[in-house]
Amino acid sequence: MRLTRCLHLRESPATPHLIKQFVPRETCNVKPKATNWFPGHMSSGLKRMQMMTRVADCIIEIHDARLPFTSRNRFANQSYAGRPRMLILAKADLVKRDEIDMICKQISVQENIPVYSTSNTVRQKQFLRGLMKDGVGMANADQLTIAKPHYTFFVSGIPNVGKSSFINLFKKDTDLDKNKLKVAPEPGVTKKISNRLKILNSPSVFMYDTPGVNLPSFDSPETVLKLAACGCVPSSVTGHVQAADYLLFWLNRKEQYKYAFLCGLAAPSNNIIEVLAYYARRRNLMKDGKPMIQQAAQHFLIRFSRGEFGRIILEDF
Numbered sequence: 001m002r003l004t005r006c007l008h009l010r011e012s013p014a015t016p017h018l019i020k021q022f023v024p025r026e027t028c029n030v031k032p033k034a035t036n037w038f039p040g041h042m043s044s045g046l047k048r049m050q051m052m053t054r055v056a057d058c059i060i061e062i063h064d065a066r067l068p069f070t071s072r073n074r075f076a077n078q079s080y081a082g083r084p085r086m087l088i089l090a091k092a093d094l095v096k097r098d099e100i101d102m103i104c105k106q107i108s109v110q111e112n113i114p115v116y117s118t119s120n121t122v123r124q125k126q127f128l129r130g131l132m133k134d135g136v137g138m139a140n141a142d143q144l145t146i147a148k149p150h151y152t153f154f155v156s157g158i159p160n161v162g163k164s165s166f167i168n169l170f171k172k173d174t175d176l177d178k179n180k181l182k183v184a185p186e187p188g189v190t191k192k193i194s195n196r197l198k199i200l201n202s203p204s205v206f207m208y209d210t211p212g213v214n215l216p217s218f219d220s221p222e223t224v225l226k227l228a229a230c231g232c233v234p235s236s237v238t239g240h241v242q243a244a245d246y247l248l249f250w251l252n253r254k255e256q257y258k259y260a261f262l263c264g265l266a267a268p269s270n271n272i273i274e275v276l277a278y279y280a281r282r283r284n285l286m287k288d289g290k291p292m293i294q295q296a297a298q299h300f301l302i303r304f305s306r307g308e309f310g311r312i313i314l315e316d317f
Contacts, residue, residue, distance in 0.1 A: 019266035020281075021259075024252035025270050028222070030245045032238035035224050036217045046213045053154050057139035058084045060207075061165055062157035065089040065117060066313055068103045070226050072212055083137035085113050086131075090162030092117035094307045097125050103317055118166060128170055133201050150204035152196075159212030160232050167209055170199040222246075226314050231305055240297035245272035247304055247314070256310035262303065276300060 043270045053059060064071040068089055092100050104115040109143060116131060136151050142305060155163045196206045214233070220223045227233040228243035229250070235243040248270070251259055263278040273293065279300060280291030 004247050005158075019257060022252075023256075025249055028246055028249040030221075030225060030242050030249070031223050032221050032228070032242050034237050035067075035221050037214060037224070037233045037237045048155065049154070049210050050211070052208070053083065055149070055152060056083055056154045056155045057143075057189035058086065058135040058150045060135070060153055060155045061085060061087045062155060062161045062163045063087060063089050064161040064230055064232060065092045065095045065100055065103075065225055066173045067232070068232050068313070069314060069317070070223055070315055071158055071230070072234055073158050073215055082140045084135070086135060086138070087111075087113055087115045088166060091115040091119070091128065091167055094311055096311045097312055099313055099317075103313075106317065108209075118162075118169065129200065131205070132205050136203050136205065140192070147203070150206060153205060153207045154210060155207060156210050157212060158227070158232055159213065160230075162211065164209055167197065167199065167207055170207070172205070175203065180242070228312060229301065231301070235298065235301055240294050240301070241272060244276065244297040244300045247301065248272050248275060250312065250314045251309055254310075254312050256312050258309045259300070259303075262308065272297075 030285045045082055061072070071275060073140045079250040089095075089104065091101060097254040105119060107113075108115040114134060118127075135153055139148070140146060155167060157163050171264050196208060198285050199205055199207045212232075214227075218227075222296075224233055225238055225243060225246040229247040248259070248278075251257070252268055252270065259265075259275065260268050262282075263275055265275065265278050276293050277291040280293065280296040283296070283299065285292040285295050285299070
């Protein structure tokens with residue numbers, strides 16, 4: 001779906017006193033159309049990953065920084081038990097710096113593993129090299145060795161949390177394996193384990209990209225809505241409007257009202273149909289004089305994924 005940026009927005013009619021009077025919903029009763037998403041490639045991919053990770057020197061687990069606790073597969077993580085692990089919170093540019101620092105410390109203490117954050121928008125050559133050397137140190141300590149001829153790292157995580165983008169960061173800042181891995185805004189692009197990729201010469205480190213794997217069934221309807229709002233599950237699974245409604249609930253709860261400016265609303269709203277109707281009219285998403293609500297919902301979610309509604313974490317911590 002093509003989405004163009006609007007560079008000349010007129011002033012929002014929203015006024016401070018209307019924002020002050022606004023009362024967000026205390027609970028979200030949105031019901032998704034479906035509560036699971038487990039395509040066939042995930043089952044086969046998980047089985048192969050379980051076999052191959054036995055030879056991994058280190059597992060790099062990628063989470064979406066906007067869902068630091070929800071965007072993980074506990075079942076897959078159990079398969080890595082006993083292997084050295086580090087955790088990366090990707091897309092950290094979409095979250096407030098102080099919050100991401102707090103969460104990194106919290107997870108590191110709870111799980112006794114190193115936790116880092118990365119952003120695809122910042123060149124960070126020295127940080128990435130240091131990250132790999134930390135992983136090599138963990139592997140050496142685990143195997144009671146000083147050094148090995150080469151090291152093998154596996155990158156894992158649920159769909160669309162930024163695994164391939166994370167590997168591409170190395171490709172951008174090194175002279176090795178310049179062909180980038182394919183990435184896309186929708187989940188499920190990587191369907192099989194990649195070929196071995198060399199990402200560091202000294203020490204010699206190879207990396208495998210892996211397909212995103214969800215749980216066969218999610219804990220609750222809210223979990224799948226969170227994942228759909230952040231693009232880790234296709235919004236078509238939950239319903240585009242339902243995913244946008246759940247996102248609206250969190251935007252209002254966190255007092256992130258930039259969406260009102262983008263939609264041309266006079267004040268924040270708890271009514272997703274009202275919000276999307278305003279958005280559709282402003283973006284000329286109309287058919288026979290009526291707003292195209294489904295298309296507006298998809299646009300709404302895309303703009304959130306770009307960080308245009310503010311930096312926000314969609315869960316409590």
